[in-house]
Amino acid sequence: MNKMKIAVLFGGVSSEYEVSLNSAFYIISNLSREKFEVIPIGITKSGHWLYYPGPVEKIPTDEWKDDLDCCPAIISPDATHGGILKVMENFEFALLKIDCVFPVLHGANGEDGRMQGLLEMANIPYVGCGVLSSAACMDKVYTRTLLDYAGIKGTKWDVVKKSDIKDMDACCKRIAQKLSFPIFTKPANAGSSVGISKCSNIEELHNGILTALAHDSKVLCEEGIVGKEVECAIIGNDNPKASVLGQIIPHNDFYDYDAKYESDSKLIIPAQLSDDVSNKVREIAVRAYNIMSCRGLSRVDFFVTDDDEIYLNEINTLPGFTSISMYAKLWEKSGIECGKLLENLIELAMKTDE
Numbered sequence: 382m383n384k385m386k387i388a389v390l391f392g393g394v395s396s397e398y399e400v401s402l403n404s405a406f407y408i409i410s411n412l413s414r415e416k417f418e419v420i421p422i423g424i425t426k427s428g429h430w431l432y433y434p435g436p437v438e439k440i441p442t443d444e445w446k447d448d449l450d451c452c453p454a455i456i457s458p459d460a461t462h463g464g465i466l467k468v469m470e471n472f473e474f475a476l477l478k479i480d481c482v483f484p485v486l487h488g489a490n491g492e493d494g495r496m497q498g499l500l501e502m503a504n505i506p507y508v509g510c511g512v513l514s515s516a517a518c519m520d521k522v523y524t525r526t527l528l529d530y531a532g533i534k535g536t537k538w539d540v541v542k543k544s545d546i547k548d549m550d551a552c553c554k555r556i557a558q559k560l561s562f563p564i565f566t567k568p569a570n571a572g573s574s575v576g577i578s579k580c581s582n583i584e585e586l587h588n589g590i591l592t593a594l595a596h597d598s599k600v601l602c603e604e605g606i607v608g609k610e611v612e613c614a615i616i617g618n619d620n621p622k623a624s625v626l627g628q629i630i631p632h633n634d635f636y637d638y639d640a641k642y643e644s645d646s647k648l649i650i651p652a653q654l655s656d657d658v659s660n661k662v663r664e665i666a667v668r669a670y671n672i673m674s675c676r677g678l679s680r681v682d683f684f685v686t687d688d689d690e691i692y693l694n695e696i697n698t699l700p701g702f703t704s705i706s707m708y709a710k711l712w713e714k715s716g717i718e719c720g721k722l723l724e725n726l727i728e729l730a731m732k733t734d735e
Contacts, residue, residue: 384418385480387727388456388465390496391440392424395488396575396596399443404702405485406441407709411719417727420479421445422454422465424486430455432467432477456482460504481730482507483723485702488571492699493519508730510698514674518696521601522569524673528693531672533665535693536684537561537604540569541590553586556602563605566590568597579605608686611652613666614700614711616722618676618729623663624711628652648707650714658689669693677729680708 389412391405392398409419421433425446432454439445453468457476464478482505484496494516500507510518517523522540529535539559545552556564566589568576576596578589586602593600610631614624630647652659666681673679673696680700684692700708712722 384416385727386420386478387412387417388420388422388479388482390422390424390482390484390486390491392426392446393486393488393491394424394426394428395486395490396571397488398426400701400703401485401487401491402443402445403441403704404487404706406437407702407704407706407719408483408485408723409437409440412723413720416724420465420477422456423451429453432465456499456503456505458499458502460502462503463505479505481505481727483727483730484509484699487699487701488575489519492697493570506730508726509677510675510679514676515698518673518675518679518698520569520599521567521695522599524696525601527672528669531668533669533672533693534691536606539602541566541594541600541602543594543598546590546594549587549590553583553590556586557583560602560604562586564589565603565605566593567601567603568593569599569601570597606684606686606692608684608690608692609652609654610694611654611662611683611685612707612711613663613681613683614708614715615666615670615675615679615681616677616712616725616729618732621667621670621675623666624715625650626652626654626659626662627707627711627714628654629707648705648710650710652685654685655689658685658691662691665691665693669696678708678726680711 389405389409391401393401412419423431423433423445431451433445434450435448454465457466464476467475467477469475482500484491484507494512497512497515525535525538537560539556562581564580564586566578576593578592580586580589590600610629612627615621628649662683669681670679680697682694709719
């Protein structure tokens with residue numbers, strides 16, 4: 382049996398570099414060695430691409446990039462190559478053919494359509510959403526605009542651009558008049574809750590906008606919702622399926638980066654919702670997934686109020702795959718263990734008719 386050659390991309394020039402390392406470790410550790418030959422390709426914080434043949438345990442500790450067996454390597458954009466160009470010691474290139482890429486790159490430069498565009502040019506199949514859906518879902522303002530137009534309920538929102546801060550007082554006043562406190566400020570193009578602030582007054586709103594602008598040139602401001610934080614995992618191409626729902630009980634005031642990865646936040650699976658509400662959430666998740674032209678996988682996040690009002694929060698086209706991440710846990714609870722889940726995602730990457 383010929384093994385499929387799977388290139389796993391990890392790291393990247395992104396505020397989610399560390400999350401990517403942990404996701405890659407989890408994915409590489411759970412890919413079947415009987416079916417797949419795994420080819421790890423790491424990208425440093427400075428954007429240097431390296432073929433990494435060393436122990437997988439060095440990836441989450443960030444020791445991988447110092448391994449003596451690393452060598453420069455890039456995905457060739459030449460569609461006739463179909464693989465990776467390794468730069469040898471004599472500065473000659475060696476072509477390593479690959480069958481599929483698993484881009485375990487969260488956030489900018491990996492989840493926003495740029496890497497997907499390179500892989501499309503190279504004519505190499507890859508796991509996950511395409512260029513358009515990756516870009517549109519990464520930008521929270523575009524996501525909200527498209528889903529609002531489609532009639533999918535979300536929280537009240539407004540947008541602040543970097544050019545608006547020339548008159549920050551007027552900008553904050555406008556936002557405060559349109560939205561009620563607390564107001565959450567988020568970089569439009571970032572994930573893992575990086576750069577998010579919960580603002581209870583004008584002064585905090587001012588600071589929250591500046592914090593978000595440190596990560597992006599555009600800020601989404603959202604009116605806070607009191608309710609359960611609920612997540613749904615989706616898998617599929619033309620006929621996507623929704624998992625059971627999970628609920629987050631954040632350790633902190635809200636589900637920020639620390640609450641996700643460094644604290645004692647609780648994940649409850651299945652979510653504490655009635656069957657009717659759960660089914661509605663799952664239906665909306667699939668509808669939003671299709672509206673945004675997603676394929677392969679995504680995680681769709683919601684707020685559900687005590688009176689069962691459902692608000693879609695965001696769509697993550699490459700959700701975390703760490704040992705504590707919701708996506709794999711939801712499918713495990715739905716009856717698909719991680720190894721089989723990864724195999725299914727690779728199969729979906731190889732075809733577009735399901």
